[in-house]
Amino acid sequence: MKRSLVWFKTDLRLDDNETLIKAITESDEIIPVYCIDDANFKTTEFGFKKTGSFKTQFLIESLIDLNKNLRSRGSGLIILNGKPHEEIIKIAKEYNVSKVFAKREVAFEEIETEAAVEKELFKHHIVLETFTTSTLYHAKDLPFAINKIPDVFTDFRKKVEKETSIRAAFNKPEKIKSPKLPDTEFPNLKNLCLQDIKPDHRMAFDFIGGETNAIKRLNYYLWESNCIKEYKNTRNEMIGADYSSKLSPWLALGCISARRIYDEVKKYEKERLPNESTYWLIFELIWRDYFRFMMKKYKNKFFTLSGIKTDKITVNELNPDVLEKWINGKTGSDFIDANMRELKNTGYISNRGRQNVASYLCNDLKLDWRLGAAYFEEMLIDYDVCSNWGNWAYIAGVGNDPRENRYFNIEKQADTYDHDGKYRNLWLNN
Numbered sequence: 001m002k003r004s005l006v007w008f009k010t011d012l013r014l015d016d017n018e019t020l021i022k023a024i025t026e027s028d029e030i031i032p033v034y035c036i037d038d039a040n041f042k043t044t045e046f047g048f049k050k051t052g053s054f055k056t057q058f059l060i061e062s063l064i065d066l067n068k069n070l071r072s073r074g075s076g077l078i079i080l081n082g083k084p085h086e087e088i089i090k091i092a093k094e095y096n097v098s099k100v101f102a103k104r105e106v107a108f109e110e111i112e113t114e115a116a117v118e119k120e121l122f123k124h125h126i127v128l129e130t131f132t133t134s135t136l137y138h139a140k141d142l143p144f145a146i147n148k149i150p151d152v153f154t155d156f157r158k159k160v161e162k163e164t165s166i167r168a169a170f171n172k173p174e175k176i177k178s179p180k181l182p183d184t185e186f187p188n189l190k191n192l193c194l195q196d197i198k199p200d201h202r203m204a205f206d207f208i209g210g211e212t213n214a215i216k217r218l219n220y221y222l223w224e225s226n227c228i229k230e231y232k233n234t235r236n237e238m239i240g241a242d243y244s245s246k247l248s249p250w251l252a253l254g255c256i257s258a259r260r261i262y263d264e265v266k267k268y269e270k271e272r273l274p275n276e277s278t279y280w281l282i283f284e285l286i287w288r289d290y291f292r293f294m295m296k297k298y299k300n301k302f303f304t305l306s307g308i309k310t311d312k313i314t315v316n317e318l319n320p321d322v323l324e325k326w327i328n329g330k331t332g333s334d335f336i337d338a339n340m341r342e343l344k345n346t347g348y349i350s351n352r353g354r355q356n357v358a359s360y361l362c363n364d365l366k367l368d369w370r371l372g373a374a375y376f377e378e379m380l381i382d383y384d385v386c387s388n389w390g391n392w393a394y395i396a397g398v399g400n401d402p403r404e405n406r407y408f409n410i411e412k413q414a415d416t417y418d419h420d421g422k423y424r425n426l427w428l429n430n
């Protein structure tokens with residue numbers, strides 16, 4: 001009898017999950033586990049929580065859905081609480097497993113956690129095998145070594161599109177063999193010391209976690225509403241459910257894979273139409289990949305003030321009052337304030353909004369950009385370590401932007417993207 005443990009992390013899905021498929025193929029029985037890691041709920045050096053209420057609620061919903069889907073195939077999910085390097089080994093010994101399968105990490109802290117787990121397992125002669133499952137392009141198929149990946153996105157994209165193909169997605173397993181697993185105990189916001197979420201009537205889209213809802217949203221955005229065929233024209237809007245795909249929270253927790261979205265867009269192009277908009281959704285997923293590969297290339301540099309650059313940057317000394325005003329949407333710049341209030345009340349803002357509030361913090365307030373990135377880390381329902389710190393570094397001028405000074409003229413931006421003031425009115429006067 002060969003038993004393996006599947007350690008779910010930000011890959012909370014059955015579909016296109018190579019880790020799960022390989023574990024099932026190589027084992028007689030599998031034990032699926034998820035560990036609520038203490039470290040993900042601590043307060044960081046910048047004074048913000050690593051995970052806030054919006055993302056945690058979405059995570060809990062995703063775990064409930066994962067457990068349901070696993071149980072319907074004969075398995076189930078065990079939720080552990082504590083430090084992964086202590087908890088994973090305990091459960092591995094309890095079920096007498098010989099191998100642990102997991103997603104391979106790219107960011108600094110996540111790699112450290114993975115290494116600590118591997119070290120503990122090794123002491124007990126248990127092997128950890130990891131798989132690359134979150135990107136569109138597989139790291140092994142890139143036409144360059146990680147340390148040779150161009151620092152300019154367009155150079156990366158053009159070469160990758162020309163010389164590499166995207167691997168086929170894995171199908172969902174039909175049946176999963178596991179021993180009888182205990183009932184799953186889910187966490188809640190209260191026992192994770194997080195505040196309840198107050199629903200906000202101005203929110204246009206209700207994000208509910210889990211693979212089932214991710215697939216629903218994908219089907220809606222492509223097949224039911226055909227919104228994708230206008231995506232390139234609408235993606236800079238700021239009000240409503242459908243100006244962009246809203247897939248980011250599901251992608252961040254791996255409830256859906258980028259490859260599954262790609263396959264479905266390709267199917268849509270074949271059966272309905274290919275146009276600039278259908279391509280643009282894939283283009284944005286390549287940006288997502290790029291930030292992951294950059295994180296792999298530059299490691300913890302993305303968390304330093306000068307980012308991936310060698311020149312030192314100067315910032316204003318922190319005035320807590322100035323930062324508070326930015327956080328609470330009380331800067332006096334109505335466009336910034338509207339966005340910051342939407343973020344605070346919903347955990348989500350548009351890409352246009354993110355670029356503007358980030359630029360304002362870096363270029364107008366001249367604060368350490370990492371304060372903004374850390375605040376986003378706590379607040380965003382779709383927080384993703386690579387996309388967040390990569391985008392912030394980009395806007396702060398210490399990341400992958402080839403232009404020297406990307407300054408957003410906030411008034412001009414407001415006039416272009418909220419000409420009639422509807423967005424500002426929604427978040428400032430309601």
Ligand code: FAD
Nearest residue numbers: 244245246247248284288351354355382383384387388391
């Ligand atoms: P769509 O426009 O429908 O795009 C489809 C998908 O492509 C997204 O779900 C996302 O996975 C990917 N994508 C789109 N734009 C980007 C981008 N600029 N960088 C990387 N991937 C992208 N995205 C996150 O997922 N998590 C974050 O923590 C995050 N932090 C950000 C911080 C800043 C300062 C900025 C400027 C951008 C950040 N983004 C982040 C990128 C982007 O704003 C969001 O992915 C997007 O707004 C999510 O909405 P959507 O799913 O409707 O996107």
